[in-house]
Amino acid sequence: MPINEGSSKIPVHIGIIMDGNRRWAKKKGLPAIAGHSAGMTALENVIDSANDFGVKYLSLYAFSTENWKRTPLEVEGLMGLFRLYLKDKVERLHARGARIRFVGKMDAFGRDIREGVRAAEEKTRGNGAINVIVCVNYGGRQEIVDAVNRLLAEGEEPPLTEDAVRSKLYAPDIPDPDLIIRTGGEFRTSNFWLWEGAYSEYYFTDAYWPEFGGKELELAISSFSERERRYGAS
Ligand code: FPP
Numbered sequence: 001m002p003i004n005e006g007s008s009k010i011p012v013h014i015g016i017i018m019d020g021n022r023r024w025a026k027k028k029g030l031p032a033i034a035g036h037s038a039g040m041t042a043l044e045n046v047i048d049s050a051n052d053f054g055v056k057y058l059s060l061y062a063f064s065t066e067n068w069k070r071t072p073l074e075v076e077g078l079m080g081l082f083r084l085y086l087k088d089k090v091e092r093l094h095a096r097g098a099r100i101r102f103v104g105k106m107d108a109f110g111r112d113i114r115e116g117v118r119a120a121e122e123k124t125r126g127n128g129a130i131n132v133i134v135c136v137n138y139g140g141r142q143e144i145v146d147a148v149n150r151l152l153a154e155g156e157e158p159p160l161t162e163d164a165v166r167s168k169l170y171a172p173d174i175p176d177p178d179l180i181i182r183t184g185g186e187f188r189t190s191n192f193w194l195w196e197g198a199y200s201e202y203y204f205t206d207a208y209w210p211e212f213g214g215k216e217l218e219l220a221i222s223s224f225s226e227r228e229r230r231y232g233a234s
Contacts, residue, residue, distance in 0.1 A: 009224065009225035010053055010054050010055060010221060010225070011055060011177075011178035011179040011201075011221065011224055012055070012056050012057060012175055012178055013055075013056065013057035013058075013059065013174065013175050013176065013177045013178055013179075014050060014055050014057070014058050014059070014177065014178070014179045014180075014181065014220075014221075015058075015059040015060075015061070015177040015179070015180040015181070015192065015193055015197065015200070016046070016058070016059070016060050016061065016180070016181045016182075016183070017061045017180065017181070017182040017183070017184075017189075017190060017192050018039055018042075018043070018060060018061060018062065018183060018209040018212075019182060019183050019184030019185075019186060019190075019208075019209060020035075020183050020184025020185070020207070020208030020209045020210070020211075021035035021036045021038070021039040021208065021209050021210060022035050022036075023035075023184065023208055024038065024039075024208035024209070024210045024211065025038070027208075032074050032077070033073075033074065033077035033078075033080075033081075035208075035210060036077065036078055036081055037081060038210035039209045039210050040081055040084075040085060040089075041210070042209055042210050042211070042212055042213065043060065044089065044092070045213050045214065046058075046212060046213065046214070046217055047093065047098065047130065047132055048096070048214075049213070049214035049217045049218075050130060050217060051096065051098065051129055051130040052214075053217070053218070053221060055130060055221075056130060056131060057130070057131045057133060057174055057175060057177075058130055058131070058132050058133070059103070059132075059133035059134075059135060059174075059177065059193070060132070060133070060134050060135060061135050061138065061190070061192045062082075062134050062135060062136050063078060063082070063104070063135075063136040063137055063138070064135075064137075064138060064139055064190065064191060064192075065104075065105070065137055065138065065139030065142055065191070066139070066190075066191065068108075068137075079109075079110075079113070082109075082113060082136065083112065083113060083116065086113065086116030086117065086119075086120055087116070090116075090120040090123065090124070093124065093132060094123055094124050094127065096129060096130075097127045097128060097129030097130075098124060098127055098129050098130050098131070098132050099124045099125065099126075099127040099128075099129070099130075099131045099132065100120050100121065100124045100131075100132045100133075100134065101121055101131065101132070101133050101134070101171065102117045102120075102121065102133075102134050102135075102136055103133055103134070103135050103136075103138055103170045103171050104135050104136045104137040104138035104139075104170070105137045105138075105142065105146075106136075106137070108137045109136075109137065131174070133171065133174060135192070138170075138191075138192075139191045140189075140191045140192060140193060140194025140195065140197075141191060141194060143169055143170055143194070143195065144165065144169075144194065144195055146168070146170075147165050147166075147168035147169050148160065148165060148168075150168045151164055151165070151168055165195070166195070169195060169196070174196075176193075176196045176197070176198070176199065176200065177193055177196060177197055177200045178200060178201065178224065178229075179200060179201050179202075179203060179220065179221070179224045180192070180193065180197055180200045180201070180202050180203070181202075181203045181204075181205070181217075181220050182202070182203070182204050182205075183205055183207050183208060183209045183211075183212050183216075184206075184207075184208055184209060185204070185205075185206040186204075187204055199229070199231050199232075201224055201227050201229065203220040203223055203224065205219075205220070
C-alpha cells in the first residue's frame with residue numbers, strides 16, 4: 001500500500017544529513033564539486049517528493065560549521081552552488097508554494113549571499129506548502145552555546161530552564177524533527193539538530209546523497225511509520 005494511503009504516520013518534520021556527494025563523484029571519476037552539484041539536483045527532487053507525501057517541514061544539512069576545513073577549492077565551489085541555488089532554484093520553490101528559510105550563522109557569508117538569503121526568505125514568507133529549511137554554517141553545539149549566551153546577555157539569572165534555552169535556538173518555531181535521515185552509510189549525527197533531535201527517529205541508508213530520490217524517501221517514511229515512539233516513557 002502506498003504510504004500516503006491509509007497510513008497517517010507521515011512525519012511532520014524530516015531532517016536530512018546529505019552525505020556521500022564526494023564518494024559518489026569519485027566512483028564516477030568526477031571532481032568533488034560534481035558530486036555536490038548532483039546533490040543539489042537530488043535536493044530538488046526530494047523536496048518535491050516530500051511535499052507530495054505531505055511532509056510539512058524538510059530541513060537539510062547543506063554546510064556545517066566544520067565544512068570550512070575543506071580545501072579552499074571545495075569551499076569556494078560550495079559557495080558557488082549556494083549562490084546558484086539562491087539565483088536559480090528559489091523561484092522554482094516559490095512557484096510550488098514552498099517557504100524557504102536558512103538556519104545557521106549567516107554572518108560568515110559574503111554580502112551577496114546574505115542578501116540572497118534575505119530576499120529568498122522574504123519572497124516565500126507567505127507560502128503555505130512545504131517549509132524548506134536549509135542549514136548552512138550550522139552546528140548544533142554552536143546553536144546551544146549561542147542560545148545560552150543570548151540568555152546571559154539579556155540578564156537571565158541561573159538556573160536556566162529548558163524552555164528558556166529552547167526559546168533562543170535559531171528557529172524555535174519549527175517543530176522538532178520526527179525523522180532524521182542520513183545517507184552515505186555512516187552512523188553519526190555530525191552536530192546536526194543536537195537539541196531538536198533529542199527524540200528524533202533515525203534512518204540510515206548506504207545510498208549516496210545524489211542517488212537518493214522519492215523511492216528512498218518513501219522507504220524512510222515507511223520505516224518511520226512502523227516505529228513506536230515512547231519519548232522515554234514505558
Ligand atoms: C556531504 O557530502 C555534503 C556536503 C558537505 C554538501 C551538501 C551540499 C549539497 C547537497 C548541495 C549544495 C546545496 C546548497 C543549498 C548549498 P560529503 O562531501 O561529505 O561526501 P563524502 O562523505 O562522500 O566525502
